[in-house]
Amino acid sequence: MSRLLTVLTLICIGVLGSSSVMAQDFSIIVVRHAEKAVAESDPPLSEKGQRRAQALAEMLSKVQISAIYSTPYKRTEQTVSPLAQQHGLEVKNYRAGDGENLAAQLRDAQQDVLVVGHSNTVPGIVRALDIEVEDLTEQDYGDVFVVQFRQGKPQLLRLMVPVQE
Structure with a gap:
């Protein structure tokens, strides 16, 4: 019995150990x-918003993004349109209320992706990735939350998209 327990323990250590080693960074x-x-009801981007969308595309131009997700609204789709065109990607839509579920699916998929949302959904998406952030206000624009997973553990790099006034 003791020998069987030892063998089972070694198998468990091997399986669990290999899964953490195999965890992909994304x-x-x-x-x-x-x-x-x-x-x-569905406003497009303002001129300033269009400049910020272009700045986001420039900022992320060298990032290898596998997919881009957006809610099906003009302002969100227009925010990522320059980047999607630059990378030759089609923007995939998700429901605004499903952001937290999307975050869980993307975490499991372990790919480099971009998700665009709204002031009332972005913090929830980031929190669903096990990162605590404060709520955004209606005046908050330009925040970029880069949740990096290294060996399965999330870390936050918070950036700002600059835009000319």
Whole structure:
């Protein structure tokens, strides 16, 4: 019995140990859409928002992104459109209320991706990746939350997309 327990323990250590060694390093980048135009039901980006979207594309131009996810609104899709065109990627839509589920799926997929959301959804997405962040206000634009997974553990690198006034 003792020998069987020893063998089972060694097998468990081998399996668990190999899974942590095999854990892929990846990043999930989460941003809020850029500045929107006049308040309407589905507003496009303002001129400043368009400049910020272009700056985001320039900022992430050398990042190897596998996929881009956006809610199906003009302002979110327009925020990532320059980057998607640059990388030759089609933007995949998700429901705004499903951001936290999407985060869990992306964490399991272990790929470098970009997710764009809203002031009331971005913090929840980042929190679903086991990173504590404060809520965003309606005036907060330009925050880039880069959640890097190294050996399965999340770390946050928070950046800002610059834009000319």
